[in-house]
Amino acid sequence: MTPAATPLPKPPLWPVDMPLEPRPRGPLWIGVAGKGGAGKSVLSGTLARELGRRGHTVLAIDSDPMPGLAHSLGIPEPAEPLLMQAAEKPDKGPWRLRSGIGPMTVVRRYTTPAPDGVRMLQLGKAGKDGLAPVNGSVNAFLDTVRRMHEAPALYEWAIVGDLPAGPRQLGAGFTPYARAYVVVVEPTSQSAMTGRRVARLARGPLGADVIFAASKISSREERDRVERLLGEKVDVEIPADQAVRDAEARRVAVIDAAPQSPVVRAVQQLADIIEQRGMESS
C-alpha cells in the first residue's frame, strides 16, 4: 500500500517554482486553502486534533508567514521556528536542510508537540524585514515538504497543511504533499472566486482531489449562495459559531474550549469525509 519512493532532483532555491508533477502522496495528506479570513486556521487546527483523537498520528503544517495555526491547535506560538536548528548555510549557495537530515527526522525532532499526539511543523514567521531572518527555516521547510514522499513511515500519518490566503503557495510548490485540498469558502463573492481559482489549480496541475467546505454558514440561503457562486456542490457545511470567536479572543483551541460546539461537530463530519476518500484513494 505504500507507494515506492522515487529519486528527486535537488530542490530549487526558494521561491523559484518547482515542477508541478504530482508525487506519491499519503491517503490522508491534506492541504487547507481559501481566501483570507475564511476560517482556514480554525478548521485546520480543529481537524488535526480531531484526526489525532481518532488514533491517527498527525503532522500539522503551518506555512503561513503570518500567525495562525498554533492557537487553533491549542499551543502557544513558538518564539522562533525549530527548523532553524535543522538548517545550514553552505559557503556557497543558499540555506538548506542540514545534510543527513531527512523528512522523518525533521518531523520527529524539529516540530512542536500539540495535544492529541499532533506535531506542528512551521515555515517561520515574517517580521518587519519579511522572511529574510528565517530564510534557513524557509528553505529547510521546502526541502522537507518536497521530500515528504521519501519517508515510508509518513504514509501512515495524517498531514493537515494550513496555507496562507489565496493561491500563491499552491502555485509555487509549497504543498506537494497534498493529495486533497479542503477548499474553505464563505458565502461571499470574493471567497467563492478564490475557491474556484484554488480548486482549478488543485484539480489541474496539482492533480489533487478537492473537498469544498462552506464556512461561517448561518442559513440555508447562505449555503445555497456558496454553491451558486462556486458552481459546485458543497461537501461539508461549517456553521457560523460564536464558540469560535470566543475561543479566538481567549487564544485557546475551540476543540478544548467547546468540544460539543456546532463547529467541532462539523469538523468531525469533515474528518469522516477525509477518512472515507483516503480509503478509496489507496
Place this chain on the structure above:
Amino acid sequence: MKIAVAGKGGAGKTTISGTLARALARAGHDVMAIDADVNPMLGISLGLGMDDTERLAGIRQELSGSRADDVIHEHTIEGLIERFGEDAPDGVRVVVASRVDMPDHGCLCCGVSADRLLREMEAGGRTVLGDLEAGIGVLTRMETGSLDVVLVVANPTPKSIEVARRAVEAAAAREIPVLVVANRITGDADLEAIRSVLGDCDMAVVPEDPVIARADAEGIAPIDLDERSPGVRAILEISDRLTAVPA
C-alpha cells in the same frame, strides 16, 4: 501620490481599495488602481462584476506567454500599464500585476512583479492605489520612500490586529507614513482592542455595514449599492483625508 492597502486576509483591503479608488476618481483624481494580489479581486469592488474581474489578464502571465508569436514587446512600466490597464467606472483605470490561478502562471519571482510595479512606477500627476496581497510580504519588499502612505486595515480580532501590528512595524522601518483603517467596528470595545496593540496612531474608522456585506455577497461594488451607507461614507471620508494632505 502612491497609496498601498495592507492587512490580514479578509480584513477588507479589497473592498476599501475599490471604494476608495472610486471615491478619489469622483473627487477629480486620475486614479490608477493596481491589483497587487496574486489572487486579484479588486475588479469586483471597483464595480466590474465577477465575470469581468475574472477576465482581467495579469501582466506577468501575458509577458511570459510561451509561444514566440505571443511575446509582447513592452519595455517600460508605463507601456505595460497603458497596454494592460482596463477601464472601471468613474474613470478609474485598473491593472492586474499577476495572477496565480492558471496552469501556467509564470515564475513568481521573475519578470514584472507587483512589488516592482509599485516600487518603480512614477505617480506623475496620478493617484496610484495598490491593493496588496494578504500579509506583509509586498510591504517588506518596498524601499524607503517608494510609497506616500500605507493604509493598514485592521479588524477587531486578535489575528487581524497582530498582522496589522507587523504591517505598521514594516512600514515604519521604511519610513512610510501609515493610516490605520479600523474596519468592521461595532463599538468602543472594538476600537480599544485595536488601540491597545497599535497604540496612538493615525486612525480612520469604518463601521460594520450590512450594505458592504450585501455587496460582497452579490459581487457588486459597495459604492454602487448604496453610497450613503455608513461604511461607504466612512471610506469617502478617508478619500477626503488623504487628499487634504499635499502629495
